[in-house]
Amino acid sequence: MSSEDHYDFIALGAGEAGKLLSWDLSSKHGKRCAVIEHGPIAGACPTVACMPSKTFVHLADVLHHTQQDAPSIASGYSSNGSVVANMTAVIARKKAVVDGLADMFLNAFDSTNVELIRGHGTLVGPKTISVNGRLLTADTIVINTGSKAAVDKNMPGLVDAKPMTHVELLELTSLPAHLIILGGGYVGLEFAQVFARLGSRVTVIERNAQVLKVEDSDVITELTGVLTREGVQLQTATTVDSVSGLSGDEVTLCISGPGPSLIKGSHLLVATGRVPATGGIGLVENGIRLTATGHVAVDDQLRTSAPGVFAVGDCAGSPYFTHIGWDDYRVVLASLTGAPRKGGTANRQVPSVLFTSPELAHVGLREKEAQSQEIPYRLAKLPMEAFLRTRALGDTDGFAKVLVEAEGDKVLGFTALGPQAGEMLPVVQLVMKLGLSYKEIADLIIVHPTMCEGLVDLFRSVPEQA
Numbered sequence: 001m002s003s004e005d006h007y008d009f010i011a012l013g014a015g016e017a018g019k020l021l022s023w024d025l026s027s028k029h030g031k032r033c034a035v036i037e038h039g040p041i042a043g044a045c046p047t048v049a050c051m052p053s054k055t056f057v058h059l060a061d062v063l064h065h066t067q068q069d070a071p072s073i074a075s076g077y078s079s080n081g082s083v084v085a086n087m088t089a090v091i092a093r094k095k096a097v098v099d100g101l102a103d104m105f106l107n108a109f110d111s112t113n114v115e116l117i118r119g120h121g122t123l124v125g126p127k128t129i130s131v132n133g134r135l136l137t138a139d140t141i142v143i144n145t146g147s148k149a150a151v152d153k154n155m156p157g158l159v160d161a162k163p164m165t166h167v168e169l170l171e172l173t174s175l176p177a178h179l180i181i182l183g184g185g186y187v188g189l190e191f192a193q194v195f196a197r198l199g200s201r202v203t204v205i206e207r208n209a210q211v212l213k214v215e216d217s218d219v220i221t222e223l224t225g226v227l228t229r230e231g232v233q234l235q236t237a238t239t240v241d242s243v244s245g246l247s248g249d250e251v252t253l254c255i256s257g258p259g260p261s262l263i264k265g266s267h268l269l270v271a272t273g274r275v276p277a278t279g280g281i282g283l284v285e286n287g288i289r290l291t292a293t294g295h296v297a298v299d300d301q302l303r304t305s306a307p308g309v310f311a312v313g314d315c316a317g318s319p320y321f322t323h324i325g326w327d328d329y330r331v332v333l334a335s336l337t338g339a340p341r342k343g344g345t346a347n348r349q350v351p352s353v354l355f356t357s358p359e360l361a362h363v364g365l366r367e368k369e370a371q372s373q374e375i376p377y378r379l380a381k382l383p384m385e386a387f388l389r390t391r392a393l394g395d396t397d398g399f400a401k402v403l404v405e406a407e408g409d410k411v412l413g414f415t416a417l418g419p420q421a422g423e424m425l426p427v428v429q430l431v432m433k434l435g436l437s438y439k440e441i442a443d444l445i446i447v448h449p450t451m452c453e454g455l456v457d458l459f460r461s462v463p464e465q466a
């Protein structure tokens with residue numbers, strides 16, 4: 001093997017952590033690095049997941065507020081000039097965002113001198129990858145192959161109906177007349193509201209008794225109330241027995257549950273979770289153990305069972321969020337360079353935001369988790385109308401709640417359902433990370449009228465210890 005084919009570091013897949021590691025190791029540590037990518041550059045987040053979907057969320061929000069507010073506040077608004085979505089323009093805006101990010105990432109590869117190899121990589125020996133007819137070796141390999149939308153091959157008729165995943169949905173140039181969404185999780189709910197706001201009829205079919213099954217029931221009651229008022233039809237505790245027809249034309253679902261037994265729509269989206277992209281790339285054959293769920297088995301430092309091989313992000317079973325992929329980068333960087341970091345992946349904070357309107361932001365313990373684990377807590381809860389900013393925004397749906405230790409002052413968990421609720425999370429996260437008293441937030445002077453201002457009132461209303 002020539003020295004041209006040996007690298008210090010190779011990332012298989014240009015996901016979040018792999019590309020960041022390669023850029024850092026090359027530009028700051030002088031390592032020879034390559035990233036192998038068989039799809040669009042830079043992984044799912046900027047191309048088919050977070051960034052394009054949040055562009056859709058924003059555009060649907062603009063349209064929704066224009067439809068809602070313009071008639072009452074705009075002079076000269078024509079009564080017959082209703083505002084309707086132009087999907088070609090929506091897609092063009094999304095494409096501009098995705099293309100802009102692609103340029104940014106290509107520049108990063110260039111400026112850090114990291115080789116981007118476009119092709120499908122497969123492990124063919126210890127720390128050896130075959131790609132485009134080349135055999136490449138590296139001292140360190142990071143598996144960063146991500147995940148794919150799960151499509152249940154055992155559901156009669158589903159595959160033949162050619163359902164969309166988020167990838168195809170984000171390319172639709174005309175609005176579905178009736179979009180049926182299978183799965184009431186993150187993907188399903190974000191897109192349900194987006195397409196309802198853009199003008200589609202939307203039905204979500206969820207097999208569990210509630211959408212977002214981990215969330216507290218008060219959160220779900222409030223969130224589903226908003227979605228339902230906006231026209232999203234939610235059918236929970238519903239099983240799909242069979243699918244017929246073709247998505248994009250007409251699809252019919254035979255279902256069992258509390259509602260009707262048949263549902264017809266024009267388009268079908270599968271949003272039923274994700275499967276790790278770990279099959280057929282030589283992992284097991286080369287000593288890299290997989291878990292029962294098909295993720296790469298890793299330890300707290302994201303080391304696999306093969307020496308010198310790490311796995312990061314979705315494929316390693318890290319919580320499926322880009323910011324967690326980003327943290328995986330820091331964990332592996334610490335192993336490889338000694339960069340400072342306290343601890344590995346165990347017990348790290350996993351903040352999350354569901355980007356519906358209102359946003360659902362969460363960190364730490366939920367009430368039902370505290371109850372099932374018999375962790376005593378004090379609870380404070382305030383409606384969003386007490387966060388005065390929401391009144392100016394005309395967007396007062398939702399509430400925020402905080403769980404504080406029963407016999408101490410540490411914050412156990414925080415949930416907010418409200419406009420831009422995600423922007424409030426870091427304040428609470430910091431207090432939790434540093435193990436400070438909740439009173440540190442209650443004592444802050446926070447600018448009026450910002451969303452975070454409401455945190456002061458929320459934390460001031462925590463009941464005294466019994």
Ligand SMILES: Cc1cc2nc3c(=O)[nH]c(=O)nc-3n(C[C@H](O)[C@H](O)[C@H](O)COP(=O)(O)OP(=O)(O)OC[C@H]3O[C@@H](n4cnc5c(N)ncnc54)[C@H](O)[C@@H]3O)c2cc1C
Nearest residue numbers: 013015016038039043044049050121146313314320321322
């Ligand atoms: C619709 C949607 C919206 C989302 N929104 C958010 C959000 O708002 N916020 C958030 O935090 N998370 C969000 N997520 C989750 C987030 O996108 C993922 O958790 C994250 O992108 C995973 O990153 P990763 O680095 O693990 O892998 P990926 O980004 O999936 O990268 C893996 C890469 O590896 C490539 N690859 C795979 N196998 C090979 C091979 N053999 N050879 C070469 N290349 C290969 C793939 O083409 C891919 O580019 C969303 C997900 C979806 C589906």
Ligand SMILES: NC(=O)c1ccc[n+]([C@@H]2O[C@H](COP(=O)([O-])OP(=O)(O)OC[C@H]3O[C@@H](n4cnc5c(N)ncnc54)[C@H](O)[C@@H]3O)[C@@H](O)[C@H]2O)c1
Nearest residue numbers: 183184185186187188205206207271272273320353354355
């Ligand atoms: N805002 C964000 O950060 C964001 C946005 C989108 C996706 N994501 C990430 O991507 C992951 C995947 O999202 P997702 O929505 O595909 O998965 P998910 O796990 O969040 O939700 C899938 C839902 O589908 C339901 N389901 C599964 N099979 C079904 C069936 N046969 N019939 C009816 N319902 C069924 C499940 O009960 C579940 O409620 C999320 O877990 C999240 O981590 C994050």
